[in-house]
Amino acid sequence: MENEKLITEYDTVALDDENNSLVIIDQTKLPGKKEILRLTDIKDIWDAIYLLKVRGAPAIGVAAAIGVYLAAKEIKTEDYEEFYKQFKEAKSYLSSSRPTAVNLFWALDRMDNIVKENKNKSISEIKQLLHNEAVAIREEDIWVCKQIGEFGLTLVKPGDGILTHCNAGQLATVKYGTATAPMYLGHERGYNFKIFADETRPLLQGARLTAYELFESGLDVTLICDNMSATVMKNGWINAIFVGCDRVAANGDAANKIGTSVVATVAKRYNIPFYVCAPTSTIDMNTKTGADIKIEQRPAEEVTEMWYKERMAPKGVKVFNPAFDVTDNDLISGIVTEYGIAKAPYTETLKEIFKRKKNY
Incomplete structure (x- = not known):
């Protein structure tokens, strides 16, 4: 079957x-x-x-x-x-x-x-x-994705705790995923990572997809609600954060699933490196900054009704449901691509990444 x-x-x-x-x-x-x-x-x-x-x-x-x-x-x-x-x-x-x-x-x-x-x-x-x-x-x-995994592995060590948000796993790609590629490769090589997956409201991609695929694949994964990320960071359980993204602007601002910028902001408070895993196909050098990225607005029902047996909000209440937020480049420790890791200043290093791509 x-x-x-x-x-x-x-x-x-x-x-x-x-x-x-x-x-x-x-x-x-x-x-x-x-x-x-x-x-x-x-x-x-x-x-x-x-x-x-x-x-x-x-x-x-x-x-x-x-x-x-x-x-x-x-x-x-x-x-x-x-x-x-x-x-x-x-x-x-x-x-x-x-x-x-x-x-x-x-x-x-x-x-x-x-x-x-x-x-x-x-x-x-x-x-x-x-x-x-x-x-x-x-x-x-x-x-x-395999290349992103190899570069991502250079940023962590065996036994590290890694936090991720949303699903940038195999279910978001053809194989390996982007943010999960270092986790899968590390698992194959006995790194014994401790993975923490945010549930990712309101569509629960972290709970339904990331926790699911990592758990089925035998990785050590713990599911947490989105509002628990600060606690696991403060507890000292997180050594690095890997997330995917849907668009990176030329200045390194990155649009990813709503809530990502919250994780990045808290990570800065606790001095935990925050990495965006982005294929060069996701880097848009024609978009100057994150302010120029169009953010998709999703139906209110995803917040008020989806996943519940009964509606969990008062009828008629206003709902704001953006699918993504933009993480400012000063919160990002590095952008991991298939041609290497870009670090600030991103306006220069992302150009260098594309030069490598051209000469590859």
Whole structure:
């Protein structure tokens, strides 16, 4: 039976080309049910991204690349201009699903460049090139996360206590995760980390996803409510904090799941290093500062009703529910990428990271 497999033995996001489908784990059903979705319609793929059935910046990017490839595959024309018109419509539609995670736009732009750069080829050749690019984006994500894990491991030592917020784990990527990559690699190498996972209100990604995947994988993980993070830091149980992010600005400000900036602020109080694990695809050098990052607003029901048998807030009360907050760069000890660790001043070191990427 499928349910007997560990959650990390499933593909978080994959392409089933033969059946023209995007294959994902429905993360809204976890940890209670391991349900695999096979999505063929672009509207269902849009819904899966918006409704967080697939989530995490890297996984969203991979899903979008596969989704726009599948949409292109269905376009019935041999005329390039008509093909590109319909392709752009599909790209624009998918890009409207989540506004904050830059990987979504990065992946769709990569796919768009394939179409633009090969306008002299036949439509069938362009479709094949789009397939190759979607597969490449997915395979690159595995390498990127492994590299982030290797660099992240240089910042900690065996036996350390590590805190994380939200889910930047394998369920947010293809494999290893970003913030959890050092944890998984350390586990393989006998580091015996003590992991603390914030529950992450209101969607509980830390409780439902991070604690779940780490626990199933045999890591030593303790779940805590978000408002307990200061206590575990003050107790001396935390040596480092690793979080993921959805967008890093050129100055090092980082947008991540709501509550991340609280963790960073408390970490500064207790002199605990706070690291953001960010693939270069998540670093947006065209966004000057965190103030320029559009923050997604989510439905009020996620706060007042979701997860409860009965509504847990008075009817009619106003609700503010931003999906993300921005952690200011002066609270960040380092940004861990697949090409090394950037430290302040980020306006300079992030440029250096991209130079390394170009010369790699």
